[in-house]
Amino acid sequence: MNTTIDDGTHGGSALKLHRQLAEIWATGPGLQRLAAINHSVIGVRFMVTAFVFFAIGGVLGMLTRVQLATPNATFMDAETYNQVFTMHGSIMLFLFAIPMLEGIAVYLTPKMLGTRDFAFPRLTAYGYWCYLFGGTILTTALVAGVAPDSGWFMYTPLSSNVYTPGINADVWLLGVTFVEISALTLAVEIIVSILTMRAPGMSLDRMPIFGWYMLVTALMMVVAFPPLILGSILLETERAFGLPFFDPSRGGDPLLWQHLFWLFGHPDVYIIFLPMAGLLSTMIPVFAGTPLIGYRAIIVAIIGLAFISFGIWVHHMFTVGIPHLALAFFSAGSAIVAVPTSVQLFAWLATLAHGxxxxxxxxxxxxxxxxxxxxxxxxxxxxxxxxxxxxxxxxxxxxxxxxxxxxxxxxxxxxxxxxxxxxxxxxxxxxxxxxxxxxxxxxxxxxxxxxxxxxxxxxxxxxxxxxxxxxxxxxxxxxxxxxxxxxxxxxxxxxxxxxxxxxxxxxxxxxxxxxxxxxxxxxxxxxxxxAFASLPHIEVRADRIAVGDLAPSLARGEGYLGFVRNGWQETLGVHMTSGMPEQLIVLPRSTYLPLWTALATATAVLCMLFKLYLLSLGMVLVTAALFVLAGQSAGQTRDYGLLPVGRGLSLPPHTETTNPPAWWALAFTLVADGTLFTSLIFGLLYLWISAPNWPPVGRPDTSLAIALASVVVLVVAAISARGALRAVVGSRAPGAWIALSAAALVAAIAGLVVLIGNVIPRPTEHALGATAAAVLGFVVLHAAIGLLFLLSNILRLTFGLVSARRHIDFRLTRLWSDYTAITGALAIGLVLALPALVDLLGMRS
Structure with a gap:
């Protein structure tokens, strides 16, 4: 296939190459800066915004110290102090610490890995705008005098409608959830980019130690944040619609909130610590004048620390009435976590002592x-x-x-x-x-x-x-x-x-x-x-590079992609473990879509805050439409085959490979989603085992025929998605398979809505009905998202973005459909099992 290549170095001018690259990659002036999606720009924005919130949080912290400087002080009354104290903790944790580490990672990671940008620049920009708007909602509430006042931990029942009847708690639940969604998007971005977009030759055992720290941290975020997001959704649902997840008088349990919060909260301590440790592990060898000692030991330590951190969340709940055997287990785990931490500390000290x-x-x-x-x-x-x-x-x-x-x-x-x-x-x-x-x-x-x-x-x-x-x-x-x-x-x-x-x-x-x-x-x-005029080939560990020798050759365009082609923003994708180049990744240009999408999302959040639920639903649909629209602006309308990338190597564009970054992004998104689903099931089981007023007077009355039919049509939708993919790969029309899959998903949604409407007791009467409705609602949501995938497939077919080689969209639809069928079968099966479980629980009363 013919492509237009202008190799500035062949013309004898490296300066010409830099000018051409700058013209392609640069962000425009003035208001066009709002369309920036480049990782350097977004990383700086994250860091600057985090520092602004740090200043606000610091001022709030000093106000609390003024109040507590002397006994019986009247500088602030109790209500004002509670708002200031809550906002101080919330800002420092959710608006400073985590976003700051994200900003550092966004700015530094691509440069340390020898690539030109992250895999999904528009997603990075969307995450920033969500963070900015979510933080603005929280801080504006403080100025308006309706800031959260139940503590940055929002323990129930203090944060329930009975004790916090205003919108104060809703501001925290919706604002922090908004910011957490931003953090999750960045976590997926970091994982996929580190695993698939390193410099050629940079195998995992050659990756700089900061890359390892950020990879483990991002994986922890994918698993740790969903429990808090779920807890916030359940509590907001209880406050808004009366579903009693945390009300003990109706079968709920306030301790469920503590479990969900600290399932996030304790790993979050290490999510904050590990990137900082990564910075130290990068700087200390430079100032010691010697390579980092214990590179592999540190990698093992941070992986071990990540695993241990998820098993000791009850460390924060020792005084709530935990059985003694459980106390002993979690106490031991809390002490053991010092071991991998100490490995890192002694490695740093050894490096300093050696240099x-x-x-x-x-x-x-x-x-x-x-x-x-x-x-x-x-x-x-x-x-x-x-x-x-x-x-x-x-x-x-x-x-x-x-x-x-x-x-x-x-x-x-x-x-x-x-x-x-x-x-x-x-x-x-x-x-x-x-x-x-x-x-x-x-x-x-x-x-x-x-x-x-x-x-x-x-x-x-x-x-x-x-x-x-x-x-x-x-x-x-x-x-x-x-x-x-x-x-x-x-x-x-x-x-x-x-x-x-x-x-x-x-x-x-x-x-x-x-x-x-x-x-x-x-x-x-x-x-x-x-970032790089051309990309390097790495043959040593990436923290032992002779930078002075490498930099001039890269600037002259002597590495990979030392030329411009078709006005594309190009970088390379590599094998996850070996680092060998596999694909040519073409990145999107600057666009306002992330800003508009984040504005639509923020409007949906504000509408929920002010109880405008129909309008909020409308803005959710607008947000979904903008995501679908973003998908149509990416990709190619023709097959290119193998394209030269420099150093005698030719690679296919990422749109013509089987597992481009988009596939891995969806896979890790489903890991996060699966964690949320698992947390929901955990909450249901916890209430069955521990909550008062169980079993309820009524039993769940589920229709076996409708439930089984819903499972069957979910499986049909998954099979149809596979059929559509086979049709595309075989150069056949996939329309019939898409129609069958869409019909099956619509039937599944209808059947699940009928099931939710027939749950006894009603969702507002007892936690059994509320949890059953939440589990089935989870499946309804995913079936609806499956319809969006199918809509995107139709649009991309219409615009000529799909061929036998360019079929990643249908692979994504198949992956989502398989996941929805599996989780749907588990969820519906659990609801079907409710009567038997209620009978078993009835034996304890």
Whole structure:
């Protein structure tokens, strides 16, 4: 096939190549910046926005310290304090820590892996806009005086309609869920990009350690976030429609919320920690002047840490009445988690001991991390011991521990990383005039603020109180703690001034000022939108690269894709494990679609917040239509076959391969969806086993014929999707198979709606009916999404985007249909089994 290739290097001008690439990859000026989808632009936006929210959260934190500086203070009343305290925790966790790590990953990961962008730039941009709009909803509620006031953990029944009748709790449930969906999209993006879009030759055992950290972190996010999303949906459904998932008087259980929240919350501690550890593992070898010691041991440790973190969520629930055997198990697990953490810590110390550390500003902040994290780790092991936890639970000792682990492991590595990578981002070296005093103010202020909280907690001061009596020793500890908070705030203000000075007055640099050995420094500084003029071939571990030798050859276009073709934004896809190139990936150009789609999603959330449910449903449909429209703007209308990519290699476009990034993206999305489904089943089983007022007076009355028919038509839909794929691959018309699949899905939806309408007791009368309706509703939703897949197939056929070679759309439909049939059969089977289970439970009453 003929394609237009303009190889600037063959014309003797590398500069011409850079101009051509810049013209293709650059984002336009002015309002066109809103259409940006490039990873560098979106990564910077994530980080800047996260810092803005950090400033807001910091101000809220200082307001709480003003209130608690003296006993019986009247600076804030209880209602205002609860809103400020709730928003401080929510902003720092959901609007700063996680989005900041996402921003760092978005900006650095493609550069470290030697690729030009992420696999789905439009999805990255959509995730950013969702994050911005969700965070804006939360912070605007604070200004309006209707911010969440039930704590950043939203424990029931405090967050139920009875005790929080306004929209305060709804703001948290809908706003945080909106932000969590953004985080999930980024997690899928990171996983697929790391696994399929590394530089050629970069096998998994050659991947930079930061890539391993982000891969494990993103996989954890895919599994950890769905339980919280489910919990938020169930609680909002209870508040809006009266379905009693957490109401003990109607068969619910408030502890179900704690289980779902901490199934997310405890892994989230390590989701926040691991990227920071990845930054440290990247910077420490540079400042030590020696390769990282224990590379493979660290990889094993972070994988082990990820697995262990999911098995110890009850660590946060030791005082709620857990059986002693379970307490022993979770206590042991909470202590064991220190082992993989220590492996990483000792690897860093060994690297520093083996080399000759350079004591500069980033190393100062790394030192600050070591000090604070050691204290947080030791107090964590203390709290893992059940007898001690019973004494310290719900005291300021836990607040201090939490801030040492989360605050210490986030703030100090991020500041170290800022000073380390800011030359890459800005093209200027550091000024450092205020950096050192800023560090000491932050370090002293941090320890003064939070170490004293340990003592206050040991003296019995409870957390989550807005004032306290003049108890001996509480007063001076709180006063000094508040003073430390102001010292720390001054330090952060100096950091901001220092960073602005660096951006404005720092000396310009064009190459790596640190003599590092990772690929992000093998490009001009600051990076161009296309990152690499040509892509490298990696033959050594990617943190041991001779950057100074590699960079000039890449700039001259001597690597892969050192030319432009058809105005395409091109990069390479590789084999997951070996890193051998497999496909030519053509990325989309700048577009406003992510912005419009996020606006539609935000409007749907706001309509739900103000109880405009029909309008909200309409905006959900608009959002779905925009997603379908986005699918039609990607792909090719002709087959290209093998195309040259440089270095004597030819590859097919990703649209003509069997498993392009889109297939893996859907596969990992279904992992997240399967986790949500599993959490829903867990909730149903938990209520059967533990909730009061079970079994209900009535029994579920399900029609066996309708239930079995629904399963059958779901299977027919899956078989039809396979038939449609075979037809396309065989160059036959798939219309009949698509029609059969659509009819089967419509029949399944109708049958499931009938089942939901006939569940006894009614969903609002008992948790049995509510959970049965939720399980069946899950299947209805997925069948409806299956119809959207079929609609997309029809549109792409109409626009000529499908052929015997270009059939990925039908492969995605088949994957979704198979998943829907499997989960639908399990869900309907469980509902059919409800009468027998109710009878079994009746034996306990």
């Amino acid at each position: 000759r550390p350079i004591w500069n500003v980033p190393m100062l902040y790394i030192f600050g991390f070591f000090s604070t994290f050691a204290i947080g780790g030791l107090t964590g092991v203390m709290l893992a011991m059940v007898p001690f936890d019973w004494q310290a639970h719900d005291t300021y000792f836990v607040v201090a521990h939490f801030h040492y682990v989360i605050g210490g492991s986030v703030a100090f590595p991020i500041l170290a990383a800022l000073y380390y990578w800011l030359p890459l981002l800005t093209g200027r070296t550091a000024v450092y005039r205020l950096a050192i005093p800023a560090f000491w103010l932050i370090f002293v202020g941090f320890n003064m603020t939070f170490f004293l909280m340990h003592l206050a907690g040991l003296l019995g001061m409870p957390r989550r109180i807005y004032t306290y009596p003049a108890v001996e020793n509480w007063t001076w500890l709180n006063l000094l703690s508040s003073l430390g908070g102001f010292i720390m705030t001054i330090g952060f203000a100096l950091v901001v001034i220092d960073l602005i000075a660096q951006v404005r007055y720092g000396r310009r640099v064009r190459r790596d000022p640190w003599k590092a050995a990772t690929l992000e420094w093998a490009m001009p500084i600051p990076p161009s939108p296309y």
